[in-house]
Amino acid sequence: MTATNLLYPPIPFLSAAEGYRQPVADTRRGVRWLEQGRTVLVRLDTPDLPLWDAYDQVTDITPSLIFNFTLQDKRILLLNGVPVFPLQNAYVPPRLYARQSTISLTEFEHGQPSNFDEGPLHAIDYHRVVPISEHPSAHYNVFTTQLELDVLGAEFAGQHTLLRDKTQPLILVYLNELPPFQKYPYYKSIAELDLTLSDSLLRDRFPYNTPFSAPKDLAECTLWSWRCSDIDEYPWYRYIYRESFDEHGKIGSFRHMLLQIWERFGFWQATMMLAVGMALLLAPLFWRLHRAAVRTKQHVKGLYTRREEHELHKTDAEAACLLDYEDSEEAGHDENDLDSNAELNGDAYGRHPTGGQDDFGKPSMASNMMAIQESLGTIPS
Known part of the structure; x- marks a missing residue:
């Protein structure tokens, strides 16, 4: 190993060091209050976003995005003039815009x-999150919450850029009830x-919102879902990519298709x-269920x-x-009756009482044995 190699740490070591990067502490640098309790400006560094000049040409200066949070009538929080809390229609998240600037951090905080x-x-x-x-x-006794905003992408002059850099921070705005x-x-x-x-x-975005979630990383929206929500509770959506929403809601969802049909054909035509x-879609299923019911009925009947x-x-x-x-x-009773009659008859005619009517005229057992011995010859003693 040469002395030159010792000067450079190995690549796996650099990857491990990046994986164990410690999150940066919360900071209020880049936050400027125009009116305490009502209006605040936030300067967000965007390392992945190129700067566009007046001629729509990319330059090498690192820019930032400016966000103006204003509480209107103590009820509605506006972001650059667009209501972001409370939501007016959770099915259609607000479309947000921000101005790009090259103002330095020092000038932003202390300049005019x-x-x-x-x-x-x-x-x-x-990416929008409200914890409660x-x-x-x-309904709440004393309402207090925070609005967390993570800028995922930006588009200008048809050029769309995903903002993946881990050093780009999240914006937090705290709201309290008066x-x-x-x-x-x-x-x-x-x-x-x-x-x-x-x-x-x-x-710090790391590790709260990392790894970065691009549109292709999210679940596909299909007609099998009513609204293709990110979470199961209101307001249902957290990842707001403009390409995924229009004035009817989440593109690809069953609700979106239904609203499109209603707008084009009217309510009753759309219902029909x-x-x-x-x-038509459920007919094959119903037919199979009917056939299964018939077969089951026939089987049970069999x-x-x-x-x-x-x-x-x-x-x-x-x-x-x-x-x-x-x-x-x-038959047993009849046989017993015959035996009884035979006994009576035997007594009357002097025959042995044990002999039945069927034994009358038959040779006795002793005579049968003698006949057998004669036929076989004399057995020596």
């Missing part, structure tokens, strides 16, 4: 507030509460088409028929046995 309206406007993809339930029917607080029973929904922006910070389509035949045969056999038994008993 700049006008970012001249920067390129990027449509963004994002934000369902319209949810007093007076509700007393039990709690009747106000989240949309009826007076809120304030209590804090905002940047959090849906009924016919479902009938089992009952064979059982009835077996029971009938068994009954006939028992009846025949019973008749034979009765006949044998009658």
Whole structure:
């Protein structure tokens, strides 16, 4: 091994070191309050996003995206003018945009507030999380929550870029309810509460949202799902990629197809088409179920028929046995009667009482033995 090789650590060592990278602590650098409790600006470094100049040409300067969070009427949180909390329609997540800027971190925090309206406007993809339930029917005594936003991608001038860099942070915005607080029973929904922006910070993406989830990494949306949700509870979607949603909701879901048909043909026509389509789709299944039911019925009927035949045969056999038994008993009684008559007759005519009528005129056992000995010859003693 040469001295040059000793100067460079091996590649597996670098990979292991990257795998054991420690997350960076939360920071408020890049967060500037314009109005405490109401409006805050956040500067987000985007290492993977190229800078576009006035001529739509890529430059080598590392840019950032500017996010303006404003609490409107103490009820609705706006992100660059678009409501993000509470959601107006959870089936159709809001489309978000952000201006690109080359302002430095020091100038952003301590310089004069700049006008970012001249920067390129990027449509963004994002991952949105609210830890507690934000369902319209949810009620709380004292409401407090946080909105977590991870920018996944950006598009400008037809150029779409996925923002995979692990060093790009997450944006967190904290919301608290203003007093007076509700007393039990709690009747106000989240949309009826007076809120304030209590804090905002940047959090390391690693390891919370890694590995990165691109559109191809997510579950495929098919007609077998009503809304193709990411989670089983409201608001159902966390990964908001613009290519996956339109004004009807999640593209590819059964709900999306149904709304498209309703918009084009009307409610009743869509209902009829849906009924016919479902009938054609389910007809083979119903036919198979019908055939299975018929075969099962025939099989059960055959089992009952064979059982009835077996029971009938068994009954006939028992009846025949019973008749034979009765006949044998009658025959026994008749024979006993004959024996009794024979005994009486024997007594009357001087015959041995043990001899029956059938033994009359037959040779005795002793005479039979003598005849056998004579035929065989004399047996020597």
